[in-house]
Amino acid sequence: MDTPNSGPVSSVVDLTVKGTLVDVVTGSLRETTVAIDGGEVVALADRPAEREIETTYIAPGLIDAHVHVESSMVTPARYGNAIVPRGVTGAIADPHEIANVCGVEGVRGMIEDATQTPLKLSFVAPSSVPASHLQDGGATIDVAGIETLLDEDSVVALGEVMNIPGLVAGNETVHAKIRAARERGLTVDGHMPRVSGADLQEAARYLDTDHESASVREAVAKLRAGVRVYMREGSSSHNLAELIELVDRPDVDSRRLSLCSDDRDVVDIVEEGSVDYGVEKAIQLGVDPVEAVQMATINTAESYGLPTGRVVPGAPADLVLLEDLEQWAVTDIIVDGVINPTEDASDPSPTSIPTDTTTFEPIDAADLAIEQPQPGPVNVRVIDASGPIQTRKMHSELSVADGPDGTNSAVFPDTEHDILALSVIERHGGDGGIGNGFVHGFGIERGAVGMTVAHDAHNCLVAGASYESMARVANQLRAVGGGLTVFDPQAETMETLELPVGGLMSEEPLVEITDRFQAVEAVAETMGFDHDGGVHAMSFLALEVIPELRLTNNGLVDVDAVEYVDVVVE
């Protein structure tokens, strides 16, 4: 459904662009001239124009079907200004992270912040805040909050529904949120990793989309159940190569496929791109370029009823000009008829997203240690995080010695065996409670690493070889209002990426954040940090909804049992 503006077309239009159109509506390439006036495509035909451009290829501006802008660590305005030049002119943003920090107010801040970039961000109402009640996040979005958000003009869907067991079991809150979206004619996004069989059939009654398929088999089952499949090419999850054969399968209609980035970190965005990288990679993997562009334009627009994602009369003039289609070699961008709108853009206004969200009391080293009545070795539960996002349970024998305050006995980390101390500090103005534990898999030999990006509750998480270093890191994060910090006591180096916006994002340009992030990672590496997922991998240690063992501000959680467990085993 297109949503044309109305108003007369000038006898001389603002702009014409001549080239080979990637026509996603007819699924073909053809020579044409795109006439643009008042920010709208007014004809696919030559017209007298104030300005004429000739190019090689013209494509609709790309739309990312699902992205967490917070993962870029910059505000929506900065994110948009960074990716528009790559040919991405729209995205469906799920502000799930900021919502866990500051709820409806945070989402509204994101929406307002996004008005400062030419990137057309549509939002979804985050459905699963908090992720669970085992951790204290900054906010809850209840059914009324969802309804409030769904009534915002820029909100086009209910965000990824994660509580599939609750959905299947008839959980009333989950269903009420879905009904609220349905009543408004909005889409409902799903989150169904490895959901199959009877659960998939039941969940598919309610969910329209899913971006969690990791295999063709999983994706085909979802497509057959009527769920649109978004193929993800993120920073931690790379599903595109595995799923690409879907496109040409005779039993799949590619109109039901879209491309999304989900989570991409700053380095990947700068080096590879966002959903533009997905398009480029799909083409490299053998997909017809027109079909690849369809999966990042009209298919996604249809999924959410957007007027964008196609170049036809009446559509907003959002175009990408390319000198080469297969390499996605972008030369210019047009958004609402404006050529290269991010060039010479002034800095965004101070963000409306809360910046006072890291509020715990100063930390002493002793706060982070687990006391024991007497010295001697103890058997402790350790989070084995050496693999991908899913953790495993392990046990280690750790020593008990004089505690960091010199009076009590405490359990100590063991860097010889890559066992670090780990603490999660409630930072959202609650009781400031601290959960302490141990983790394996990061290789740090000294010092500490900490962050206020810690999915999904985003408390302050610190891991380290010594309680003193950890306390310094925690206090640094407290002082700057959140971010990523690494402290090397040997070099007396404290490197910090400040993320004061919700403790998740910065108002600085994305490229500057990239530099700061790489500086933090560089210091961590000198301290022995070694993990395939980089420093980001640590941000999942508190995600108490993914197996097997996680640490929250309330203590250690056995995810499968959905219960707290002691760190020190009797």
Add this chain to the structure above:
Amino acid sequence: MDTPNSGPVSSVVDLTVKGTLVDVVTGSLRETTVAIDGGEVVALADRPAEREIETTYIAPGLIDAHVHVESSMVTPARYGNAIVPRGVTGAIADPHEIANVCGVEGVRGMIEDATQTPLKLSFVAPSSVPASHLQDGGATIDVAGIETLLDEDSVVALGEVMNIPGLVAGNETVHAKIRAARERGLTVDGHMPRVSGADLQEAARYLDTDHESASVREAVAKLRAGVRVYMREGSSSHNLAELIELVDRPDVDSRRLSLCSDDRDVVDIVEEGSVDYGVEKAIQLGVDPVEAVQMATINTAESYGLPTGRVVPGAPADLVLLEDLEQWAVTDIIVDGVINPTEDASDPSPTSIPTDTTTFEPIDAADLAIEQPQPGPVNVRVIDASGPIQTRKMHSELSVADGPDGTNSAVFPDTEHDILALSVIERHGGDGGIGNGFVHGFGIERGAVGMTVAHDAHNCLVAGASYESMARVANQLRAVGGGLTVFDPQAETMETLELPVGGLMSEEPLVEITDRFQAVEAVAETMGFDHDGGVHAMSFLALEVIPELRLTNNGLVDVDAVEYVDVVVE
């Protein structure tokens, strides 16, 4: 976007149907079991069930993308009950005809009447009522009326916008109606016969669909402009054979194509079907059966944002069971989980559509004659209706003799040269004004034929060899509240198909109306009636927006000049 119901699935579902599914979502055929509970598809998987059915093929219930139910001459309830058994479970109905008779009230009557049939009728708000101001119809639907209708739950679009010159020129009323639909997120249907070039580009800014393409070239131009193309297989317009090659063209994406019936008369519905005939014919013409079904299900559902048109969990359980797909051999229908819901259906309640809409004063023969001051031959303008819907101007010399009341001189028809007298009588409670003229092309040698179905104003139209017969026909139509009447003075036979509902429709079952209609046509044929379009062809003689010459209640209209012209040429 699906709109699932919510509520738990029973441990034993109501019904399972096992067979080869025409899966329009994945574009493929596969063996599956459809589990149905509470009227909804709850799984594509086997489940314990109260009742189990095995069949050969399972398809989604078909959706007709554009139909004027009034053309069937029965009420929506009767229409639905007639076509549901053919596998048509949904239709986008444009109540343009009843709207011209009784406006918003008539449309609301249609909506209410439609609740009595399992056919899921979605409505559009008729955008072009009246068609022009050269004729007095029964109603005007202004912008406020359109807004009222667009707010009805079952209204999904603005009906076919016909005033393309007005749209292109910026006519404020036309644009206001379109804006009203856009603001509500609704589709805007177009009506663009032979519109091309700059007009098409401009119209395409505002119109989403068109069903008037008569050639591949015309259709491709519309598709490229972003307009969905509906391929029509009606009673008077048969475009499918001409357009079918669109489906397999490499520069067309068939997802943008739908099938529609537009206008199909009772005989064609009974003998061939509605949009099911389009599917069958498309398959006969070589289209892949799955793609043919897509064009009458999911493509159309997506055009209007309907939850139907696919068999997936969460969708309403609207299914067609077939023993043969290529022949469209239907065995059973399921609508909202109910098997063959029209079997043993009781008669609908009295309709809520107005039935007192034929209100002119009794007619004398003299009212229908054009007086002349003195006897002798005169040169008259005659409507040449011997071809298809478009008429041509012709001139004839007709005699002037004593008028029908025995006092004045009047111009007389000339059956030797197939020149009939023609009158259009205002029937909507206005001034009862009568326009008189002459027509060529129907072959009647005696008597008269009349009808209150006379596009678009639907005044009472009578054509005949004598003024006395015409008056008898007009008075018969007045007495029964509208319909089709033929009077043969030689046999003293008066045959009437009563259509008291708005003067357009009957509350009797469609098959009975078919019989009555054929009886009327049979009598007409004995009087020499001969036209490729049958008696229906006469109903277009008053359609003052299609070239070249038409008769309205206000007189003869030169359509291209948009002005009244005298019948008798000086």
